[in-house]
Each structure stands twice: as C-alpha cells, then as structure tokens.
Amino acid sequence: MKITIIGAGNMGGAIARGLAKSGTFTEDAITCTARSAATLEKLRGTNPGFNLLTDNVAAVNGADIVVLAVKPWLMQGVIEQIKFSFDPHKQIIVSVAAGISCSRLEEWLTAGMPWKGTYLPAIFRVIPNTAVEVLESMTFISAVREGIPQLQLVSHIFAKLGPVMVVPESQIAACTALASCGIAFAMRYIHASAQGGVEIGVKADDARKIVEHTLIGAAKLLLEKGAHPAAEIDKVTTPGGITIRGLNEMEHAGFTSAIIRGLKECVK
Template sequence: MRIAIIGCGNMGGAIARGLAADKEFSSHNTITVANRSQEKLTRIQAEFPDLSTTTSNVTAAGDADIVILAVKPWLIETVAAEIKPVLTARTVIVSVAANIFTDALAAIFTFPEGHCPVFYVIPNTAASIAESMTAIAEKGATEAQRNFIVDMFNRLGSAMILEERLMPAAMILGSCGTAFAMRYVRAAMEAGVELGLYPAQARHIVAQTLKGAAELLLSGTSHPEEEVDKVTTPGGITIKGLNRMEACGFSHAVIEGHKACR
C-alpha cells in the first residue's frame, strides 16, 4: 500500500515514526509524509531515511491508496479541497482530527460514484513507540480495508473498533488520558523529591511503577481494586496513603476531569 500522512506534527509525526520503525510494515508499504513547512520533515527524514517527505500535499496524496489526515480539525476542509482533485472514491481516508465524524468525512470526500471509505481514528502520541491506544470508527469500508487499518494501528499499540457514539468517551480516556497520566507522574515525582529522591530517580520509579501496574491489568482480567488489595496490608502505609488521597478528592478529581472534557 502507498500511505500518505498529511501533517507531521505531534500525531502525524508519531504515526509516521511508529510505522517507519516497524521494519516488516515499512518494507511492504511505502510511506510519504507531507507537512506545510520543511523543518519537521528534515528531522523525521534524518531519523528514518527510507521515508519519503514532501511539502506538497498533492504530491503525497496523488500517489496514495490511503491518506492519513493529521492536521488540526479546522484545517481538514482546506486540505481536503486541495487534495480532492488527485483522489478517487477508492482512496481510503483516515482522519485523526478530533470530533470530525465519519458522516462529515464522507460528505467531504464524496465523488459522483460515491464517497471514499472513511475512518475516524483517535490514537495517542505513544504511537511513536508503538504503545498507542487507538479507537477507530468507520463508514463505507470493505472488510479488507477495515482489517488493514486495524492491523496498522495494532502495530502502533492496541486498536479497538468502536461504535461511533462511543468515540468521544474513548478519546477522553485514551488520548486526553496521556496528559492525565503525565500529570499524575509529575505530582508523584514532586512527592518523591520532597521525600528525598532526586527528580530523575523519582521519574524512573514512578514511570516504571505505572508501566507495571498497567501491565498487570493488560496481561489479565483483574479489576484494579483486586490489585489494590494485594498492595494494602491491613494497618500498613499504602492504605493510609490511599485514604488521604481520597480525602483530598483523588477519585472525584479524576472523574470530574474526564467528564469536563465532554
């Protein structure tokens, strides 16, 4: 497949890096990255010399079987108007633009013979290291196209096809969630430094502990509270810490923060 990624910012760059680093994928597919300005293209090209790069969206899209749109949501219509003359109704469109749903994408990418197969996809920036959580909704795709796109995002971490009505919730948990997790890490690091650790030590301990906690859940089916039970000795220090966090509004803050993203 020939894949064009339009927009080489946080998200487009993460997808391009993740796919380029997958030797099996990149040896069977060609990836071209387009960006408005040259600087990010020069950087990614230095990291992955096999990638093609261009400042022309038309050049990238004209050759592509799959076009991944990774520009800001308000630029989707402008970029679409620019590249539509070189697309056909068979071009697979994958948009990562937040809150631009498949009906809107299908309407934008309509040709006399029908609309393109369209995917509304919400990955996160860990795509660059093949650890993204990616939610996918789709309209008009064949089973083969759906399988290809799901496989592509599974290579970048873990992908899940969802009913489109669930995409906003998935975006809050899976995409905004990166920032929420980082803020937890920052707070725990600050506590660690107050407790005497150097920041780099605290950063490593917190990040590895979070990774281990996540792996405990991903490798099995336990509820988080079962894992909490294993860590909380009666009368011990962990339960004291948890109870103080709850008294300070930890769970309430997390739930309200997620709901505020709606």
Template sequence: MKIAIIGAGNIGGAIACGLAKGSIFKASDIICTTRSAESLAKIKAMHPDFVLTHDNREAAQAADILVLAVKPWRVEEIVNEIKPVLDFDKQMIVSVAAGVTFDQLNTFLTKDLEYDCMVTPTIFRVMPNTAIEVMHSMTFVSSRNASEEQTNLLLQIFNELGNAMLIEERLMAAGTALASSGIAFAMRYIRAVIEGGVELGFYPREAQEIVVNTVKGAVELLLANQTNPETEIDKVTTPGGITIKGLNEMELSGFTSSVIRGLKASK
C-alpha cells in the same frame, strides 16, 4: 502498499515513526507532507527513507491509504485541495482530526465534485495517542462504508503500533478523553509522584525512575493477570497498614472524583 500522511506534525510524525518500525510498511512506502521546510527536515531526521513533499495532491494521488493528520479546522481546506485526485474505488481515507465527524468528512469529500460521484468514500476515523511513536498507542478506530477486509487491515496496522479498538463513532470523544488526553493525565500523576518523592528525600531523577517503573509494573500486573485494579489494590492494603492510610488520604482530597471530572471536561 503506500500510505500518505498529510500534515506530518506532532501526531502525524509520531504515526510515521511508528509505521516505520512495524512490518507492514517500509519507510520508503510512507509519504509525509508538511507546509514548512523546517518541519520536513524534522521528519527527515526521524528516518532518511521517508518520502517527503510539500505537495498534498502528489502525496494523495500516490497513496493507497491517506491519513489526514492536520488540525480539525484545516480538514475541509485540505480535502478541497486533494479530492480531484482521489480514487474512492481504490483508496481509504483515514482522519485523525478530533471532532470532525463522518458526516462532515463525507460532505467535504463529495461536495461540488465535477463528476457525478456514484461511489461513496471509505472513511475511517482514528484516534491514537502520542505513544504511537514508540508503538504503544491505545488507538480507537471507527469506520464508514468500509468492508470487513478494509477494517481488519486498519486494525492490523494500528494494532502493530500498540492496541487498536474498533468502536462506534459516538464513543470517539470519550475515547479521546480516556486515551489521548489520558496520556497527559498519566503524565501529570507521574509528575505529582516525582514531586512527592523529592519531598520524601529522593533526588528528582531517582524519584522519576521509581515512579515510572512502578506504574509500568502496575500495568504489567493488570495485563498479565487480567484482573481489575481493585483486586491488585487489595493485595497490598493490609488492615491498619500504610497503603490504606495513603489511599484514604488521597480520596479525602478528591482523587477519584477529580479524575472523573477531568475526563468529563475533556470529552
């Protein structure tokens, strides 16, 4: 089984790296395309066995799974370029372009074909985050015209790269805010704590080591105990203690409401 990533830039390259570390694809089964020689060189440096080309048609024709990882405004252009060589009976189309809907993708794929298209394409919308490069992405998957077997294969692929959740298309924008933009929000929290740690007397590297491992520990607690955050917070907020004072001060400054407003603005 071969997979082609059309537009192996930041997110496309991260997907390729994650796939190469998994068990489903060998690096030699992963075809990557970019427009520039410089970008191809970067992908080559990630893994020497990637199959690299500037020819999107060549890559699309050779793949069982085709990943469209270009910018949203380039999706129609790329689809028009490759659709004469696509075989809807055998191939699955996966789009990671934010905001490009199933209806749009279906129209792009089937409009103005030279033959009477009786087969509807199998399309997936997939929204990973950049942690897919290190196999820790929270990835959302939606499907159209896909069999249970095809859907399970996509979930298997992306579960190997972290955690994959099958959702309705209507939740894709919300998922993007929570998990894709959410990487940046988590990084901003970490940066803020580093700055606070420096103000409290630690060197920046020390403060970063502290907060990264603290956040990691918090996540591991939730995963291991299958509890909610409030339960774990209660364990460390003793009456009159310093933790509850810090939490209350953060809430007075609008911590929770700021996070919620940021998520809504990103949707």
C-alpha cells in the same frame, strides 16, 4: 502498499515513525507532507528514507492510504485541495482529527465530485495517542458505515502501533478522553509522584524512574492477569498500614472525584 500522511506534525510524524519502526511500511513507502520545510527537515533527520513533500496533491497520487493529520480547523481546506486527485475506487481516507465525524469528512470529500452518490468512499476515523511512537498507542477506529471491507486493512496497520479497538463513532469522544487525554493525566500523576518522592527524600531522577516502572508494573498486573484494580489494592493494603493511610488521604483530597470530573470535562 503506500501510505501518505498529510500534516506530519506531532501526531502525523509519530504515526509515520511508528509505521517505519514497526516495519509495517518501508521508509520509501511512506510519504509525509507539512506546510513548512522546517518540519520536513526534522523528519529527514530521524527517517532519511521518507518521501517528504509540501505538495499535498502530489503526495496523494499513488498512495493506497491517505492519513489526514492536520489540525481539525484546517481539515476542510486540505480535503478541498486533494479531493480532485483522490481515487475513491482505490484509495482509503483515514482522519486522525479530533471532533470531525466521518459523515462530515464524507460530505467535504464528495461535494461536487462526479462520482458522488455512485461510489461510496472508504473513510475512517482513527484516534491514536502519542504512544504511537513507541508502538504502545491505544487506538480507536470508526468507519463511515458498517461492513466496509477496508476496515480489516486499517485495523491491521494500526494494530502494529499498539492495541486497537473498533468502536461506534458515538464512543469516540469518551475513548479519546480516556486514551488521548489520558496520556496527559498519566504524565501528571508521574510528575506529581516524582515531586512527592523528592520531598520525602528520593533524588528527582530516581523518583521518576521508580514511578514510571511502578506504573508499568501496575498496568501489566492488570493486563496480564486480567485482575481488577480494587482486588490488587486489597492485596497491598494491610489493615492499619501505611498504604491505606496514604490512599485514604489522597481520597480526602478528592483523587477519584478529580479524575472523574476531569474526564467528564473532556467530553463536554
């Protein structure tokens, strides 16, 4: 099985490295493209066995799965370029672009093609987050239509890079806000806490490490015990104690409300 990643920048490159690191594909079964040789050279530095090309058409030939990871506004042009060498009988298209629906991708891919209407291509939207590189991406998958048999293969591949949820396309924007934008929100919390830690007397590096491990611990408590966050908060908030005083002070400053407002802004 061979996979081609068109646009191996931040996300495409992270997917390629994650697939190699997890052993899902050998390096020589992964082809990556970019516009510039400089981007490909960076990939050569980390994964010398990847096939690295600037020619998208050549990269699509012989691939079983074609992952489109260019910026959304470049997607139509790239599809126009590769669609004549795309074989809808054998190949699968996976787009990671935010905001481009499966039906739009299908429209671009099938326009003017002799097989349009007689053959339905297998198209998926896959939304990973940047934790794909450390095999901890929360990834969402939607298919162009129900009952596509290739869904199992696509889910199986991305499940090597972290947990996968198959969701209706109408849910993708909300899920993206929680998981892809959510990575940035979590990073801001870590940074803010570490800064606070320094102010209350902990060295910057130590403060960051403490916060990072505290977050891992909190997430594991919930994931492994199936507990509710409110129940875990009750356990650590002694009446009249310091934790509840700290938490309530954060709420007075709008903590919960700020997060909800930020998430709603992401899906506008």
